[in-house]
Amino acid sequence: MIDYKGHFDAAIEALHAEKRYRVFADLERIAGRFPAAIWRHEGGAREITVWCSNDYLGMGQHEDVVTAMQSTISTMGSGAGGTRNISGNTHPLVELERELADLHGKEAALVFTSGFVSNEASISTIAKLLPDCLILSDELNHASMIEGVRKAGCKKQVFRHNDVAHLEELLRAAEKGRPKLIVFESVYSMDGDIAPIEAIVELAERYNAMTYIDEVHAVGMYGPRGGGISERDGIAHRIDVIEGTLAKAFGVLGGYITGSKAVIDSVRSYAPGFIFTTALPPALAAAATASIRHLKTSSAERDGQQRQAARAKAVFAAANLPVMPSATHIVPLHVGDPDLCKRASDRLLETHGIYIQPINYPTVPRGTERLRVTPTPLHDDALIDTLRDALVETWNALGIPFASERPAPAERTARITPLVVSQAGG
Ligand SMILES: *Cc1c(COP(=O)(O)O)cnc(C)c1O
Numbered sequence: 470m471i472d473y474k475g476h477f478d479a480a481i482e483a484l485h486a487e488k489r490y491r492v493f494a495d496l497e498r499i500a501g502r503f504p505a506a507i508w509r510h511e512g513g514a515r516e517i518t519v520w521c522s523n524d525y526l527g528m529g530q531h532e533d534v535v536t537a538m539q540s541t542i543s544t545m546g547s548g549a550g551g552t553r554n555i556s557g558n559t560h561p562l563v564e565l566e567r568e569l570a571d572l573h574g575k576e577a578a579l580v581f582t583s584g585f586v587s588n589e590a591s592i593s594t595i596a597k598l599l600p601d602c603l604i605l606s607d608e609l610n611h612a613s614m615i616e617g618v619r620k621a622g623c624k625k626q627v628f629r630h631n632d633v634a635h636l637e638e639l640l641r642a643a644e645k646g647r648p649k650l651i652v653f654e655s656v657y658s659m660d661g662d663i664a665p666i667e668a669i670v671e672l673a674e675r676y677n678a679m680t681y682i683d684e685v686h687a688v689g690m691y692g693p694r695g696g697g698i699s700e701r702d703g704i705a706h707r708i709d710v711i712e713g714t715l716a717k718a719f720g721v722l723g724g725y726i727t728g729s730k731a732v733i734d735s736v737r738s739y740a741p742g743f744i745f746t747t748a749l750p751p752a753l754a755a756a757a758t759a760s761i762r763h764l765k766t767s768s769a770e771r772d773g774q775q776r777q778a779a780r781a782k783a784v785f786a787a788a789n790l791p792v793m794p795s796a797t798h799i800v801p802l803h804v805g806d807p808d809l810c811k812r813a814s815d816r817l818l819e820t821h822g823i824y825i826q827p828i829n830y831p832t833v834p835r836g837t838e839r840l841r842v843t844p845t846p847l848h849d850d851a852l853i854d855t856l857r858d859a860l861v862e863t864w865n866a867l868g869i870p871f872a873s874e875r876p877a878p879a880e881r882t883a884r885i886t887p888l889v890v891s892q893a894g895g
Contacts, residue, residue, distance in 0.1 A: 488807040489829045494818065500535070503527045503847050508818065517822040520842050520856060525690055525798065526770040527847045528760045529720030537759035538721075541752040549748040561754035568761050569725050572688075572696050573711045577733035580725045581742065582749055584685050584714030585613040587724030590742030591712065592617025592652055592681060598735055599648035605639055605678070607631065607653040607664070614652055614683060630657075633668045640676040649678035655698035656686040659833050659841065661795030663698055670707045681710040689718030690771055690798060695764040715757040719764070723749045723757060773846025774798050781844045781853050788857050789871040790864065793839065800842040801828075802860070804869055810838040813863050821859035 484490040495509040496519070504519045504527070528534055541561060550556040562580055569578035581587035592614060596602040604618050604625040618625050628636040636651070643649060651673055653664050666682070673680045684697035692700030697713065699705040710732060715723040726736065737743060764770065778798040785792045791803040804810040810827040817823040817840075825840045833839060840860075844853065864871060 487830075488811065489831075494824060496824065498530075500530050503530045504845065504852075506824070508822075508824065515822060517818065517824050518848075518852060518855075519824045520844075520848070521825045521840075522843060522845065523717040524720050525718040525843060525845055526720070526764070526774055527845050528689070528718060528764070528770070531720065531760065531763065533759045533763050534720055534756045538752045538756035541755040545751045547750060547752070549750050551747055552745060553748045554744055556748065559748065559751040559754065561751040561758065562748060565754045565758045565761075566725075568758050569713075570727055572694065572761060572765065573700070573713075573727040574696070574705050575711065575727040576730045578725055578727040579733050579737050579743065580715075580723055580749060580754070582723060582746055584683075584712070584716060584724030585616075586742050586746075587712055587714075587726055588613035588683060589616045589620060590740040591710065591726045591736050592650075593620035593622075593742075594736050594740040595679070595681065595710070595732065596621035596623050596650055598739065599650065599679075602648045602650055603643050605636060605649060605651045609657055609659075610652060610654060611658075611683060611685070614654075618652065631662065631664055633665055633672065636669065637672055637676075640672060640678065643676075645677075649673075649676065650681060651678050652681045652683075654683040654685070656684075656691075656797050656799075658686040658799060659801065659828065659839075660793065661797040661799030661801060663796050666699060666702060666708075667704055670704055674707070679709045680707075681712065682708050683712045685712070685714045685717060685724075686797075686799070688713040689760070689764045690774060693768070694766075695761070695771070715753075715760075719757055719760040721757040721760060722753050770846050774844065777844040777846060777848050777850075777853065780850065781842060781848075781856075784853055784857050785860065786872070788861050789873055790857070790860055791870070791872040791875060798843065800844060802840045802842065803875070804838050804840060805836055805875070807835075807838050809867055809869055810840065812867055813840060813869060816863045816866065817859055821862070823856060823859050 497507040499505050506517055506519050507514050508517045549559055566578040566580055596604055602623045604621060604623060606618050606625055606627050607630055608627045609630045626639045628639055655664055655666060670680060687697035689695040691698050696705060699708055699711060710726050710728040712726045715721045778800060781800050782792055793801040793803050804813060807829040810829055814825055814827040817825055828841050829838045
């Protein structure tokens with residue numbers, strides 16, 4: 470007899486043994502009062518402050534976005550009614566795709582039900598349509614990109630994170646006439662570092678490779694219109710496919726790719742992950758369009774986010790907290806142990822009413838476990854000071870090493886080098 474239950478129990482037990490079993494807090498966001506939320510637990514419910522949201526600009530509660538969603542539901546109802554193959558394009562989706570193509574200066578865009586699906590479906594389909602394609606993938610790419618690469622079924626080579634010299638080595642070694650696809654991100658969300666995009670694009674041009682960039686943690690937040698790092702650096706037109714999400718800074722749900730008409734039409738026509746699933750509801754599409762439009766003309770949210778992130782980094786560093794180097798709005802605090810990381814998160818919630826999810830392996834390498842803080846324009850100076858005090862209390866109570874008590878992690882140095890080189894070169 471097969472002990473089915475035993476296998477599942479053992480799988481969960483293994484996670485407990487490694488101290489990486491995940492528990493999700495029961496939270497209820499309060500419209501209009503971001504970043505406040507209600508936390509429900511066995512003893513009751515209390516109001517807390519969320520400090521790790523990917524609703525990076527608070528757009529999930531922006532009046533234009535909420536109004537667009539409500540008014541579209543009242544005129545068009547809730548669901549899309551089927552796949553786009555069956556039900557056609559709802560008009561809000563047509564408008565959303567136009568808005569996205571314009572945002573990135575591309576000919577066309579295609580919306581998926583999530584950023585995860587957009588990466589998995591697009592990378593695999595693009596690579597499959599190229600004969601004997603070689604995929605070159607950054608070692609720290611997101612799980613959704615790794616799934617896309619895996620599903621493509623072609624040969625892949627992984628280059629060291631942000632290491633342009635290593636990428637060039639691999640490109641040089643590849644057969645000249647072979648189609649190549651370079652897949653990478655702009656902002657890496659766990660360290661908050663930025664890819665040397667221009668150097669990668671130059672290599673792609675020199676070695677005749679296609680480029681696919683995930684701008685999930687940058688769209689809405691960088692560039693004069695929120696077109697991401699590629700817009701900020703003026704190189705969007707030199708990248709073949711720009712992928713993004715509607716679920717983080719835009720505050721709604723869904724994912725997308727933008728690129729040439731030929732590529733977008735091919736993915737639309739060949740990707741099972743696009744074809745055989747029900748389209749995004751019209752209200753979500755309308756809300757996303759409202760969010761993108763707002764952020765195209767308003768920089769107040771972007772400026773506020775950068776200001777508060779810089780302030781949080783400075784305030785934490787002054788308190789001797791181990792702030793990891795970050796070039797972006799992401800503020801990681803090094804803990805370096807999965808059990809301590811989980812206990813720090815629990816203590817912050819239970820003692821201080823502050824919610825910060827622990828980040829453990831496999832999301833980050835073992836030994837680099839961390840708390841990942843994401844200040845938004847709505848986390849004001851007083852909230853930052855309150856968080857600092859709570860962190861210092863937690864660090865003391867649990868005996869987590871402060872910045873002056875720990876050596877700088879060696880792997881950081883290796884990762885920072887290519888960034889410095891690219892900045893010096895461009
Ligand atoms: C969150 C994330 C995705 C997936 O986006 P969703 O819209 O949440 O599915 C893709 N890429 C990266 C780098 C991400 O962090």
